[in-house]
Amino acid sequence: MSRYLKYLIIVVLSVTLFCAMPAAAAPPQSAEQQLRQSINSLYKARVNIINNHLERGKDLPPSATQESDFRLFLSYLDGRILYYCEQLFSYGGSESLNGTPCPIDADGSLITSSYSTLPPGKIKTEEEKAAALDNELQASLGAFDDMLLKEQEQIAATVPKQRESSSYQQVSGNKEGVNRDGQSGMGNHQKTASGSTADGNRQTTKPGSTNRGTGAGSTRQTRIPPTSGNKDLSQSDDDIVAKQLREAAEQETDPEVKAKLWEEYENYKQGVN
């Protein structure tokens, strides 16, 4: 009996050690590795989605709306893949793109326009081509917003050197988050009316303005208009892209791809394009 007990203790200890080891030994992923993983996961998801779509089409041809939604979703995925490709390219040039589906030309430059992921021959009309282009533009604008948001986070974390050791009033260190519900147009010229009274410290903002004050003496003047739908984490108002991202995540069997799709879904819903 004591012999069994000894074995049992050894087994338990071994299991405990084995379970503890990977967590302790796993090296943190570098930004490049994370990007490469994002690209490959999304590309894999994209291939699955196209295959499923084609498979379903064999039994029952998709309606015009389904086809349009499918293209919109693919276009969104393309934008995301391209965005990660661009980031990866900025880290290490064309060599860093090896092993990814990111398209590069003969000179080793990333091809950002010709990465048309739509199945060849699927787009038939000029309207549909225009819709795909429009979606691509929206995705590209979203990626640009992402870059600006990151920049603003950096700025918010920056304390001017003089203020580190003095009592100057902080001006730029407390930026507002970017609101995504503004929309500007020709007849909708929106501005901040910043006035000052005798004490020189009044700042008012017009409702719905694109140009807002954010604190003493500083302005955050432009609001990002939406590139696609309202975004929150409730399913009830999922737009076309969110809905398809969620469905793709639910159906995905590869855990890595599944996790990435959920991450994309949450980012999309929270407005982090």
Added chain:
Amino acid sequence: MRKFSQYIITALLIFSLVSGCATIPRNQVGEQVEPLIPAHELNDAELLNVSIRIFDPGELPTDPDKRRGLAPEIREAEARFAPIHLKHTLQRTGYWGAVRVVPDDDIGAELLIRGKIVLSDGESVVLEIEALDARNRVWYRRTYAETARLEEYYNIEPEKEDTFQDLFNSITNDLIIFKNNLSPAEISEIRHVALLKYAQLMAPDAFSNYLGMGPDGHLSLLRLPSDQDPMLARVNLVKVRDDMLVDTINDYYDIYYQDLWEPYSSWRRFRQEEVTAMRELEREALAKQLLGIAAIAGAIALGVATDYETSIRTQPLQQVMIAGGAYSMYSGYQTRQESKINQDAIEELGISFSSEAEPLVLEVEGKSIRLTGSAEQQYAKWRNMLRQLYARETGLIPLSEQIDSAPPAAENTQP
């Protein structure tokens, strides 16, 4: 002969008093200039956005004495500091929409302000300012100068009160006066022209027929696109990103301004103190030396001009005058040596401030270039997309394989 000596002595004394005075630049602004404030909050329709281009740093004085303690690095810093402070001054009036500092001429600017630093030595500032609106109409070109009073170096506060606040308030007030003379229709036209200029840049095929140019180079509205125009909506989406980018760059400028405030204010104050002390000592030294010369000249004149008996009688006086004159000249020399110490202090102040300002300038410029550089690639891509969209939606441009397959980088026009 005696009369002649008197003239010389008087002239020398006047010269000694005048030579120590500071040179006051022309076009001085008034003192205690209060900024104009609107009686009521303005409507959106009454506002114009302002873009202030980073100033031209101008040239440093060629005269070594006037150049002392100044440096190109300081000027570069001032060329950024001054437009940022002007931005804050304009913002605080409530007469303007978004006020932004821009690294280059802003194509979508409703009102663009350019400036050049003609002189800035800590004591005085002279700026040449040009304001022109989106229609290419020059509002005015003016030179503003201010020589600061001593107390103006002390009652200062970032963004609100600069040593040369009268100058900044004068520029702001002139702009407000000019703007208040514009009719609502003119303000509306400026805003529409600005947006359509930007739209033309981003989608030239779609917006080439909305603006006309007169023989004087002024732009005018030929017609307006519909509010529902899908291309305009897309251009607006891009324009908002462009404004966001400039705002982000302005955030970096603001940090730079805050970082520069303390060393720059100190440099100006100390330099003014040193220059004033040096000028005082130089004037004192010159006066002493001239008095010495005058005393010696007087003694000689006394010896030559009088008869023998008087000459013998006044010999002790002549000797005292010569000795006193020589002492005065020596004392003047010593005072000059003291002023040399101030000169060295001014040089050191300049070197010290340059070494603080230069890395700050490089840092903010690096950020600005990085952001605009990456944005330009995006703009090229968006221009290409907009072009293709317009072609597909209207069919006005033959769709060729060339358009479809052209990589965005092939288009190099800059926003």
